Amino acid sequence: MRTSLMLLFVFTALLGCKSSKMAIDDTHPIHALVSSKNFAFTAKSANPMVTQSLNAVANSGLIAPGSTISRIDLSGNNSYLKVFGDSVSANLPYYGERQFGGGYGSASGVEFKGEPDNYLQEFDTDKQKYTISFQITDKSDRYTILMDVYPSQSSTVYVTMANRNAIQYDGSIKVNKDED
Numbered sequence: 576m577r578t579s580l581m582l583l584f585v586f587t588a589l590l591g592c593k594s595s596k597m598a599i600d601d602t603h604p605i606h607a608l609v610s611s612k613n614f615a616f617t618a619k620s621a622n623p624m625v626t627q628s629l630n631a632v633a634n635s636g637l638i639a640p641g642s643t644i645s646r647i648d649l650s651g652n653n654s655y656l657k658v659f660g661d662s663v664s665a666n667l668p669y670y671g672e673r674q675f676g677g678g679y680g681s682a683s684g685v686e687f688k689g690e691p692d693n694y695l696q697e698f699d700t701d702k703q704k705y706t707i708s709f710q711i712t713d714k715s716d717r718y719t720i721l722m723d724v725y726p727s728q729s730s731t732v733y734v735t736m737a738n739r740n741a742i743q744y745d746g747s748i749k750v751n752k753d754e755d
Contacts, residue, residue, distance in 0.1 A: 606698070608748065611750075614748045615748065616722065617654065617749070618649050620646050622744070624740040626740065629670070655667070656744075662689060664689075665688075667684055667685040667734070669685050671741075674739060686713065687713040705724040718736055719736075731744070
């Protein structure tokens with residue numbers, strides 16, 4: 576009887592425990608930053624899709640110290656994605672495989688500048704994050720961008736392309752002070 580009572584107590588205690596999630600209110604600075612459409616994402620790491628070819632590169636010793644083939648450190652790199660009004664621009668390094676042939680003069684990284692198609696930003700109250708998505712075409716590729724922005728201003732950018740494997744970047748956003 577005593578064991579049954581103890582198990583009932585433990586079970587009740589476990590059911591009563593739940594994680595608490597702090598909801599941000601409408602005055603949180605992240606809302607003003609994203610709504611302004613004037614911010615810059617700075618990449619701190621790149622997370623390419625790991626393939627057999629990238630494993631061969633890693634095995635040859637060509638990966639920089641402090642990096643792995645699935646997470647490449649971009650510290651000291653000027654890697655960015657900027658949103659300014661109705662325009663966007665990016666200069667992010669690309670690590671991965673090209674699926675279709677590229678011509679001479681094709682961008683080696685994720686590089687674009689112009690007005691995006693289907694720009695959408697929305698706040699998910701359950702997950703407490705902004706999701707920003709858009710597509711943009713440059714002379715060598717069509718990019719689909721999905722960006723998650725958290726109240727801490729950390730951010731993840733997912734890039735899918737028509738001619739290359741997808742890649743993910745981790746970093747943070749802040750007010751864009753550059754005039755593009």
